[in-house]
Amino acid sequence: MNILVVGTGYVGTTTGLIFAEHGHKVTGVDIDENKIVNLQAGKLHFYEKGLEELLNKHLQQNNITFTTHIEQCIGDHDVIYICVGTPQKEDGSANLRYLEEVARSIGKYMNGYKTIVTKSTVPVGTAEKVTKWIEEEQVTLYEFDVVSNPEFLREGSALHDALNPDRIVVGALTKRAFEQMRSLFGKVTCPYVETTPRAAELIKYAANSFLALKISYINELARLCDQLNINVKDVAMGMGLDKRIGSQFLGAGIGYGGSCFPKDVNALLNTGHVNAVPLTILKSAVEVNQTQPFYVLKKMEHVLGNWIGKTVAVLGLSFKAGTDDMRESPSLIVIDYLLKQGVHVKVHDPVVRWSSDKVLQFQSIEETIADSDAVLICTDWNQYKEFSWGAVKTLMKEPIIFDGRNCLDQEELQNLAVVYHGVACQL
Ligand code: UDX
Numbered sequence: 555m556n557i558l559v560v561g562t563g564y565v566g567t568t569t570g571l572i573f574a575e576h577g578h579k580v581t582g583v584d585i586d587e588n589k590i591v592n593l594q595a596g597k598l599h600f601y602e603k604g605l606e607e608l609l610n611k612h613l614q615q616n617n618i619t620f621t622t623h624i625e626q627c628i629g630d631h632d633v634i635y636i637c638v639g640t641p642q643k644e645d646g647s648a649n650l651r652y653l654e655e656v657a658r659s660i661g662k663y664m665n666g667y668k669t670i671v672t673k674s675t676v677p678v679g680t681a682e683k684v685t686k687w688i689e690e691e692q693v694t695l696y697e698f699d700v701v702s703n704p705e706f707l708r709e710g711s712a713l714h715d716a717l718n719p720d721r722i723v724v725g726a727l728t729k730r731a732f733e734q735m736r737s738l739f740g741k742v743t744c745p746y747v748e749t750t751p752r753a754a755e756l757i758k759y760a761a762n763s764f765l766a767l768k769i770s771y772i773n774e775l776a777r778l779c780d781q782l783n784i785n786v787k788d789v790a791m792g793m794g795l796d797k798r799i800g801s802q803f804l805g806a807g808i809g810y811g812g813s814c815f816p817k818d819v820n821a822l823l824n825t826g827h828v829n830a831v832p833l834t835i836l837k838s839a840v841e842v843n844q845t846q847p848f849y850v851l852k853k854m855e856h857v858l859g860n861w862i863g864k865t866v867a868v869l870g871l872s873f874k875a876g877t878d879d880m881r882e883s884p885s886l887i888v889i890d891y892l893l894k895q896g897v898h899v900k901v902h903d904p905v906v907r908w909s910s911d912k913v914l915q916f917q918s919i920e921e922t923i924a925d926s927d928a929v930l931i932c933t934d935w936n937q938y939k940e941f942s943w944g945a946v947k948t949l950m951k952e953p954i955i956f957d958g959r960n961c962l963d964q965e966e967l968q969n970l971a972v973v974y975h976g977v978a979c980q981l
Contacts, residue, residue: 555579555738558631560624560656561674562589564600564712564813565705566637569673571608572716574617576741581627582620593620601878601905604713624656628663633738635703636684637673646820647828648677657684661691664698669734671701675758675818677825681725681751699731702751704758709812710876721745725754759825762818763836768803769810770839773846776806776978786978787960806977808932808958809846811873811882816843847887850930850958850977855895857954857975858928862896867926869919870933870959871903878905884958885932889913900926904937920949928954934961944970 555578559570562584570580584590589599596610612618621627628634638652653674660670672684681700688698702725707715721744724735732748739746749757772790779786786806794801810816819840826833855861873883880886885901892899899913902922908915916922919941923929929946931938939961946953953972955962960976967974968981 555633556631557581557738558583558627558634560584560634560636561638561652562586562593562620563637563639564602564709565673565707566635567593567598567609568602568605568707568712568716569635569637569705570618571605571612572713573738574612575608575717578617578738580612580618581631582618583622583624583627584620585622587622590620590622602712603710603876608713624659625663628660628668629665631668633669633671633734634660635671635673637705640674640676642817642820646824648675648817648821650676650680650683653680653684654687657687658691660698661688662693664688664692664696666696667730668696668698669701669731670698671703671735672755673703673705675704675762675814675821676702676755677759677821678752678755680755699726699728699734700751701726701731701735702754703735704754706758706761709879710874719744721747723747723749723754723757725749725751727751759818759822762814763822763839765803766810766815766819766843767836767839769805770842770846772804772806773809773849773977774842777849779978783980784978785980805960806979807846807934807960808850808884808888808977809843811884813879813881816840816882847884847958848891850956851888851891853975854928854930854956857956857973861927863898864927865898865900865925866892867923867929868892868899868901868913869903869922869929869931869938870935871901871906871908872933875933875935880906880908883932888930888932888958903933904935920945924949925951927951928956930956930958931961932958934959938962943967943972946972 557573557578557580559566559580559582562582570582574580592599596613598606636656638656640648643649681702684700704723722739726732776786790804793799794804819836823833823836858864868889871880871885872878889899893912900922901913901915902919923946955972955974957976960979964974964981
């Protein structure tokens with residue numbers, strides 16, 4: 555099939571490449587000329603393991619091509635995937651401006667039946683809006699279907715997730731659209747959910763919000779564990795072995811960040827508000843997440859005493875390991891707070907290059923922790939898990955490590971006589 559992917563950001567580029575991998579011919583289109591020139595030259599504008607190799611493979615095999623001219627390619631494609639951004643507005647709702655522009659262009663330039671699929675995370679009812687925008691622009695009334703096929707991939711493991719999905723969700727209203735989508739996903743063997751566009755749209759928000767909720771739940775339990783002298787990791791393990799609960803997303807720490815969870819949870823809260831259904835559990839999950847970095851910071855302040863003028867080495871800037879994405883990263887909250895408190899901050903990240911005139915970034919972990927009063931781990935990068943922590947005793951004034959991701963080997967640190975503070979994970 556010929557597939558047009560509109561929007562070559564993180565989701566669009568990955569989606570396009572996976573379709574190319576499944577044997578389809580793909581065109582990626584974007585208004586950002588710089589992005590398109592780079593992609594056509596085999597260069598990705600973001601970091602994601604394995605994706606650049608896949609891009610070069612499919613460019614060479616002519617399975618994927620990139621352009622800035624949406625008007626020229628709508629006619630040649632049977633399926634159009636919309637993968638443009640839906641940034642958050644001030645009230646928490648999603649901004650659908652880019653989506654509307656694309657829908658109107660499709661309406662204007664379509665020349666026959668099209669299956670138009672929204673992959674971007676969009677509020678319930680958006681498929682109906684897309685239909686209306688297309689209809690308003692149509693000169694000839696060609697038939698078309700608007701389908702919702704939400705994306706569930708995680709940054710850092712996007713390729714693996716996209717090639718091995720837990721499920722595929724397809725929301726449509728006509729037999730023709732369902733058939734078209736089934737032939738598109740012909741080779742996939744995972745569970746396949748067919749539903750309405752509205753339900754598909756909600757599934758995405760409901761899934762992300764539930765995961766956010768799970769994290770906030772364990773983070774709140776971690777606070778209780780601290781009081782009761784219980785290791786939260788044991789609690790998470792004991793809970794997670796119950797198949798109805800599951801062990802993932804029960805990792806306590808400084809809280810969730812990223813481009814999806816905070817935005818999607820806010821958007822769902824907004825949908826609840828607009829429909830007069832207050833989503834109180836979700837609201838509490840947000841509160842826990844907003845306070846969690848400060849929970850860790852307060853503990854740090856308590857241990858360090860008067861910390862004005864002291865130096866903290868912050869290890870990890872990205873919102874999680876495996877990505878260079880700093881959007882809504884807890885590290886930003888932590889650094890901002892430390893600076894406001896008069897604490898000096900040195901930072902390290904294996905991938906992110908951050909320009910800030912207030913903090914110094916170092917190339918190596920050793921340089922970052924040298925002469926600092928405490929280390930605070932904000933991202934669970936393997937480099938930190940595998941670091942020879944024995945070095946802190948000679949490099950630091952006092953070897954104190956705060957592990958905001960509960961990712962280090964405590965026993966090893968204890969044997970090294972390093973002072974270790976995880977998030978409620980005392981041995
Ligand atoms: C998420 C969803 O997992 C994905 O399905 C959706 O399509 C997009 O949003 P992503 O934002 O890439 O993916 O990151 P994810 O791996 O889900 O982690 C989100 C945040 O939660 C990170 O900051 C991570 O460190 C944190 N987290 C995760 C925890 O604090 N504890 C955990 O146990 C798991």
